[in-house]
Amino acid sequence: MLLMPMSKSQVLKVVLLLNSFIAFCNSSTAQVLLKRQVTLMGSVFQFTLVDRDSVLAKRNMELVISEVKRIEQLISEWQPETQISAVNRNAGVRPVKVDREVFDLTKRAIQYSRMSDGAFDVSIAAMDKIWRFDGSMDEMPEEAAIKKSVERVGFQHIILDSANCTIYLERTGMKIGFGSIGKGYAADKGRALMQAAGVKGGIVNASGDMTTWGEQPSGKAWVIGITNPFKRHKIIKALKLKESAVVTSGSYEKYAEIDGRHYSHIINPKTGYPATGLTSVTIYGPTAEFANALSTSIMVLGERDGILLLKRFPGYKGVLITDKGKSLFIP
Template identity: 65%
Template sequence: MKKNNLSSTKTVLILLFLFFLSVNIFAQQKVTVERQTILMGSQFQITIVAEDSLKANHYIDMTIDEIARIEELISEWRPHTQISQVNAYAGIKPIQVDSEVFDLTKRAIAYSMMSDGAFDISTAAMDRIWKFDGSMDTLPSAQAIKNSIAHVDYRNIILDSTNSTIFLKNKGMKIGFGSIGKGYAADRGRELLLKHHVEGGIVNASGDLSTWGTQPNKKPWLIGIRNPFKRNKVIKVLKLKYEAVATSGSYEKYAEINDIRYSHIINPKTGYPVTGLTSVTIYGPSAEFANALSTSIMVLGAQEGRKLVRKYPSYKYLFITDNGTVIK
């Protein structure tokens, strides 16, 4: 009887060994596939960990379809989208939209309230009097700057939750999701893939990115934060699993007039380019919210920006000032 038990134990141990061996071999066979594509007018890079490249590419196709679907809802540049219809009927009548569009707009207004108007999706109506293509050599007049923000005010976006409508109170108003749309798409792409049990990956929307899981070697994803003053230097390397990162910066697009550099990020209250911070990186659970924070803080500045982000303990920050000082 003891001999049989011993034989049985050996059999179990062998089976367990074979099981763990097969799991280890299976894990080693995982592949990482990356693909770049243009969506929402920006470069997206989608990285997937899967059993083989065929499955990985299938999941990438799914993600691209999801982001394209979102773009068809919220793009203000395509005349047939729901947001374009909202803009076309500004000051005329409310437009009924899908619950997804309504909820995104509702969150955007909450971000405006959170930041006291530093974040505002109605900046889509701002007159483009500042040029950041190297052609601008004189400042706009004070009156032109004042006029440029005449139709900007999130408080004039009227939501009706009963009928799921958006109404822009004044003619000439527009809303757009250039500030948080890509972060939202990255988050949605991640959630879609998690529902399909994809164990790891990154949806990177030109720097606004969402990560989950790990690399095939079980190590976290490594995301470098670049020094805008030294392009080949990395200030910090983030080790991420289920997290997101967003960076807002003034170092790639700007106008230089009389030896003064003017950022392409405009304060929606004043119409003037922001000063003080060259870049703001926020990382935490959601790319959408991280982007709302980073955009707000570029306008608010370092002191008020730190007060804001510290209200949300699950989000961390790294600021770089115009003189190169790192605040973290």
């Protein structure tokens, strides 16, 4: 075949087209993976972002960290200047006006309490701390002390006024706290912010409450392993996740061993006694907030009632491990 020579202008056009094609390929396929670990909300957060370039990745990393800090400054019960601290200080005194975001989170927490028949209760923050889970406890507290410890607990006494956007705790000494679902909520919000910013994929790991989206730079799904608390070196299930969330509630790190019985650091808000029967509950589904509400509730409810609760929400699945080491995969 005879090839005709090209003019300088034709050569220039070819070069420009080639450069445009290369630039398009680079912009559509080039990816960087950026990781960072930060202490936030009293816990270790690990952020993983898959972005188009390192400049964007660093900028978006600062955005997602700032988002978690913003949420902490709204809902922390330990920082005196937060809205939740103001609600707690005014328990039994007056309603406190809060941001709609705080109001809605509290409203959902009350819904979780109702769905679990009180196994989950955002007002457990007021419970007397009579249990120790640092290995120093070798006998049960007095029954009267256990009963007294939950006197100020009760989601039924959280009064919400949607028109005025206020929260009122009816009983003096009541408190609400988001230690159970707050980190999951922050992980969900962080993921949503990064998706809106165009970040291609990533993980927000809020000390075990994880949200994922997109893919790894290789194009593969994120793989999250569920470990066996009785055999830490073994993975009992590997989850391949894209846009999903996974959380674990467990008693394998913080617990008390009394008279040969295992007592979880997760307390039943209605009785004041630690949960027994389950060593860990892992829930995975669309959001970390709701998954955490489920995992906490199931730890308290136990195997039978916990499975019945989970089956009411087919968008969520679970792995339950009993105190005897039995693994249950639901559904």
